[in-house]
Amino acid sequence: MPLPTQPAYFLPLTQAAVSAFLDHAQIPATALERAGLFAAALCQGRPPHRAALTGLIDQACALLAAQPEAAAAQFGALARSVPADPDHWLQALAAQGVLLGPEEVVAHYCAVSADAYPVDLFQADCQTTLEPHTIRFYTDAAVQADPAREPAGDARPAPAYVERTHRYTAEQARALRAIVANDDEHIDLDAYAGAGKTHLILQLLDSATRRYTYIAPRPGQVQAFRRRLSGALPIEILSQISFANQVAGNAHRLGLLGTAFRPTFQISKASFADIARRIGLQPIGNQPPASVLRVAFEGIASWCRSSDERLQPRHFVRALPWAMLDAAPYLAAAEHVWRCMFDPALQKSTLLSLNVDHLGKWLAQHHAPIPTSWGTLLVDEGHDMSPAWKALLSGYAGAVISLGDPNQRLIGRAPRFATGMTLEIAQSVRQGRRVEQLVNQTVALDATGFIQAPFEGSADQPTLVRTYAGWDEVPGSGARVYGSPWRLLEEAQRLAAAGASFGIHPDSVSSLGREVNRGEEAYREMTSHGGSSQRWEALLAECNDQDMPQIPRMFMRGYNRDRFGELGQRLADYHQAPLQLLLVEHAKNSEFAQVAMAICCFRTGFGRGYGHNPVRAAYTAMTRGTGQLWLPAGALEELEQSMARYQARRADHRRSKLATPGRPARR
Template identity: 25%
Template sequence: MSSPGPFAPPPSLFLPVTEEAAQSLAAGESLDDFLAEATRAQLAALMLLINLNALVEQNTPIEKLERMLDDVMRAALSMEEAGGSFGDLLRMRFNAAHLAQGLSVLEVAGISLLEAHEVDDEDYLDDEGHWDFGFGKRHRQTLEPLTREVVLPTGDLLYLSDQQSRIFDEFRGCQDESFHLQAYAGVGKTFLLAKFFETLPAETTLLMATYPQQVKALEDRVRQSDPSRKLHACTFGHMANLLLNRDQTSAGWRNTGRQRTGADSLVSDQQIAEWLNLQTVGNLPPRQVAWVCRTTVYSFCLSPLPTLEPRHLPSLGYAASQADIAMLLEYSRLLWRETVRPSAPHIRLPVRNSHRIKFLSMTSEVVFENFTHIIIDESHELTAPMVQILDRSPQAVITLGDEFQQLSGKAPRHGGSIRQRFMTQSIRAGRQMADVLNPLIQLHPSDIKEGFVGRAPYPTRIIGHSVMPIPDKPTTILVANEWGLFAWFKRLTEAGARFQLPAGTAQDLTLFIKGLVLLYREDLRPQHRLIFRYTHWDALAKAMGGSHEFKAVHEWLGQGNTEPQFVETLQRFCSEPGAILKLAKVEDVKNQEFDTVLLSRDLMRPPRTGSPHSLASVCSLLYTASSRARHELLLPGNLNDWLQDIGRKES
């Protein structure tokens, strides 16, 4: 099972005891010190907490719990007036274990504890010193995140959090300056971005994002207030194509046909090797040399460097000689040249947006100057060449993103002195999420260390497990990559559990399994990116170090299973659209949120020693996965200890 009972509701009863005091007493610290300072309301609250677990098991309504609190306070007053001591009675009935149980069910019961200054204010008492039954409603209103009213130029009323409103006011005062907003997960950045747009001239403002679905989501958000409003919106790739296609000189790269640019334009590595006359390099036959060259050119296209260098080469799975490296780089440069300007009509290499954007970044072109403002959502997805183009363009560039959601490593930064502001208060997650995300933010090699704050009106329950269960209610299971996917695929199917798997993810997992089967049975190098570097099974086994995920694959293959058996099992267990379980990689769900999220243990992969990009990727995977949860987050119980151990090794 995943967790007891329904999701925790927003709290409506607030007890005048601090969490620090309650946790200390539950841990066995002196009760006498508490009793010496406690007021009648605090004593009554502690008495209720001691009995709370039993009351919750009896399904006692929150209204009755509040009346019981008032009754205990009145009984304590009567005892005092008769010369007795309610503290003595509490001492007799106190049980640290019962208090710990009561604290564990606070959230489910709809109860929260107050901060120290709130306890001292005593706003929960009426004029006669009794419990004020209107306090819960008043206090809950102060915790609602969206309380600031802002009037837009259209006359519409906008409700923002205090943090959102401060940033919105600053933006309105400096609209013609570039502005970057580092906005943590769940803070409502796309909503705020849409409101930025409403203050700018629509005819000279360009909305942009990296992927078409991001542009569509941005357009939909902006049009919520005015469906007929004219927008200029496109992906960065589309803009790059428009800019490049207008240069008809020999220095340009005009490309209007779809034969090479369409998504269905695919060429095998064997065909590339034949077109470019690639020869064997080291242990790599021509077909695999072509794969290395494709991967190298792609890495080059994401980098800020003007030339192909050894750092762009992928891992080859063997110690390559300097001659091999030089030859692979020369072949990669040939592939880049033939992609941009084919030397013969029959060479028809696919052209992707990454190629065009990289080419554009090495020119002096800027974004169309008829635009005065550019707004970019999910700016952590920008590549270094995209940032180079933006930095030299004359427009005011407003970017919103969260670099802790850049899964491939450290996000590229803008040059110059661009204003940077932070939004740290999430309206998606409760305050408990800070205990999970802030250690990741501190460990991440970024120089951004602002603390995450959960401001949702409901709590987010954080549930640790030593052995992760198979959930019995709607849950999204998130893994790092195909290794984690298969381990959970095997576990779920063997348990007879139906689940959903995104279509693209299923295709990639099938290719992964095909590669593993070929490597296991025939020692043929796989084509899947995760395992391409291995030329025989023993090398893969040594590299995986006996991990749980590898053992799951090895056991499955040892049972005689092959790709057809995998596909048949996939169709049998993943064809139910209404299945309550969803299995996905973190990268599949970056812009989504779910009521309950389970983090797979394979997300806890140790970063490469001395590699900031590897450490950034590990932290970002855990941060992004965790922050998808609204109400419940199920995670490995030793996650905090694991993070502390990594922190000690990195320091």
């Protein structure tokens, strides 16, 4: 079904009136709401033009006011042509971009204009999600008032505040007022997906009443914000990479890092084998140095995303679970690799990569301060920040506002400021009321979320939730989201063979490439070891659990990195493609008119380790669609089972950690 191309149109009709008509053949009391019911019955199945719909309601209202006795016969005939289920009826209307007016608005107009349809006023008053609010943005003159520095003569004093009126949700307005009134506070602003966090950031930056520094997760977001802001504003916009480099540079200048090496974000082009050779890494058991290095990197990555001060055996669970009986050699290897990552001689040639999490852990270990010259820090997507960076920001002398959605943190829990306040926004401006129950049922399956208030859909958005029995029922355009890279790879190969025009998210392409390498290497290892390979057996078990036996057969028939490269050449530009494929972890910070979620978004927990929190992954994907959201039949039942698997595996890891004989003591 095509998506509506015009803004939502509100009928002077309430859900109570619809239910009363279907259940008891009861007709509304006023001519205005009768006209709304009449229009709702007539615009089934075909997108009505807004002007024609207005004319229909206007004429029906006048007719029903002049001839009230004719209403019973008119609606008796209409009753046979409408769905018997009110939900089906309202969904059919929403598919045309037609919504019911808010009950209080309809009641008001039925009271003051029962026999006429003031369309412009009514439609404007139905836009209740965003309403005008006046915000007072305080300036430095208010914060630093000093009678001794009053201007002399006829000079006018600097204004203490600037007032601006803009359209906000009530929660957005409350959050803005709290932020501008607390100029030195550390604030965690938790908001559901689509609640308008970006809108708040833009409003704060555009106010120009305080010195702000905006920290975006990715360089692409920095460019997007620069295009939306006036170049004259005293605002610094940094990516997390640039921010980390500058904090590290300041700590280095202060001599706090204890080394001549100034760490910066860097990407190594050296192979694992070359790195292992140059840092003198030794094999462990039958694992060659390159494999030991891979395990060390994964353990270090897990450690840097945790609040632990030292590397521990549990950081290697996903990388090498069978090594947990004797983790000491891998701990020693990882500690050696970590020291090498900050060794001046080795890093002179950019031998080892350093990312933002590595830098945060290193700086936190050395208690590096963040310079106060940046003013108020606005940290976007703060839920994905590592605990080390959160601790560093907790020590910042100025104000910090961390904006995020803890439900979108796929691994671990979103860190909090050591002290400060928490604000919440539950009202969405992206998705409509029909998504509300689905989102709240999903979030309720995970008890570790921070946002206390339930998700609230927008009354202004006609977002539909569709259920499909077979994948061939989903739209051929829009976004398709996958929980498994193997499912995405299979779909991409099928679409390419059919000659379809589609793109894959660049980060998802990289993930697919890593999985193809894993499959190719596991199969090569199996054939070179006489049919025995633990990695190949793990891949077979993973694909068997997910009912994808065709994936191992692909590698057995010679599928490899070169074949995957041929697929990459076939892809259209992702941002311009009519059909966009992506993994659920790459759906963050994106929005689509249509989203179709594959069954693997809900059927998870079969892969190595315990991976993503399945509830948060599903929530992240289902909050992307503004017009239509397509789910498989039984999606929530599958998600419940996935969450049970996820919790069971986490419990098993905790028990095995406690029960491991000779496990190294925590240091």
